[in-house]
Amino acid sequence: MAGGIELGYVKYLHFGAQCPGWRHMEAGAREAAAILGYAYESIAVDKHPALAAAYKMYFPGLIVIDDFSIPFPGSGAQLVESFKRRGPLPGGGDFSQLPAARCDQILPLSPDNLDLLEGVCIPRHRCQGWTDKQTWLRGLDLPIYGCAGLKDGKTVAVVEVLPIELVPYPLPRRPAEDGFIACLYGRVGESRDYRRDLLSRGVLLLAGAGYRSLSVVAGKQTPYPNGPLPLLEAVGFRSETELGKILLRHRWDEIVFMTRRV
Numbered sequence: 296m297a298g299g300i301e302l303g304y305v306k307y308l309h310f311g312a313q314c315p316g317w318r319h320m321e322a323g324a325r326e327a328a329a330i331l332g333y334a335y336e337s338i339a340v341d342k343h344p345a346l347a348a349a350y351k352m353y354f355p356g357l358i359v360i361d362d363f364s365i366p367f368p369g370s371g372a373q374l375v376e377s378f379k380r381r382g383p384l385p386g387g388g389d390f391s392q393l394p395a396a397r398c399d400q401i402l403p404l405s406p407d408n409l410d411l412l413e414g415v416c417i418p419r420h421r422c423q424g425w426t427d428k429q430t431w432l433r434g435l436d437l438p439i440y441g442c443a444g445l446k447d448g449k450t451v452a453v454v455e456v457l458p459i460e461l462v463p464y465p466l467p468r469r470p471a472e473d474g475f476i477a478c479l480y481g482r483v484g485e486s487r488d489y490r491r492d493l494l495s496r497g498v499l500l501l502a503g504a505g506y507r508s509l510s511v512v513a514g515k516q517t518p519y520p521n522g523p524l525p526l527l528e529a530v531g532f533r534s535e536t537e538l539g540k541i542l543l544r545h546r547w548d549e550i551v552f553m554t555r556r557v
Contacts, residue, residue, distance in 0.1 A: 306359040472508065
C-alpha cells in the first residue's frame with residue numbers, strides 16, 4: 296500500500312537454477328515491475344512448492360503479473376505488452392519438426408561431465424547461467440542427471456531427469472521410482488532432431504540408474520515445456536492428464552502429463 300493506493304505485483308517463480316536462462320528471465324521480470332511501478336518478488340519454488348501448485352506451474356520459470364501468468368522470458372516491455380493483451384505477442388510462426396537423426400554416442404550425465412550441457416539449448420554468449428545450473432545440479436547429489444547424445448564429438452541432444460520427489464510441480468500423480476523429465480532439448484541451430492534417438496536408447500541407462508518409469512509434461516503442438524506430444528508418443532509415452540492451456544511467446548498451446556515404463 297503506497298499513499299492509500301494498493302500496488303500490483305510481479306512475481307518470478309523459478310525451479311532453482313534448473314534453467315540456465317533463469318537470471319535472464321528474472322531480469323525481464325524486474326524490468327516489467329519497474330515499468331508498471333509494481334512490487335517485485337523472486338521465489339524459488341523448490342523451497343516453496345505450494346506456490347507452484349497455486350499458480351499451476353509445470354515449467355522451470357513463471358512470471359506472474361497480478362493474476363496473469365507468463366511462462367516465457369522477454370524484455371520488460373514484451374512482458375508488459377503480453378500482460379496488457381492477456382495473450383501472446385504478435386508475430387512468430389508455427390513450430391516445424393526437424394527430421395530425426397541418430398546420435399553417434401549416448402552418455403549418462405554425471406557430476407563429472409555436466410559440461411556436456413553447456414551451450415546446447417542457449418548459446419554460451421547469450422547466457423551466464425551455466426555455472427549456476429551445474430552448481431545447482433551437483434547440489435542435488437545424484438549419481439545420474441539424465442543422458443546426453445553426441446554427434447561428431449559435440450552434444451546435440453539432452454534429456455535431464457530428476458527423481459520425481461524432487462520436483463515441485465503440482466503433477467497429477469507421482470509414481471514410485473519415477474524419473475521426471477525436467478527438460479528435453481536439442482542443440483540450437485542443428486538441422487536434425489536427435490531427441491527421439493536419445494530417448495529411445497537412453498532409457499536403458501535410466502533403467503540402470505534405478506528408474507522404473509518416466510513422466511513428463513509436454514506441449515501438444517510445440518516443444519515447450521517438452522515435446523511436442525507426437526515425438527514422445529513415438530518413443531512409448533502415453534497421455535494421462537490434460538493440464539490446460541499454456542501461453543507461449545506468439546501462440547497458445549495445451550500441455551499434458553505423460554508417462555511410460557522403462
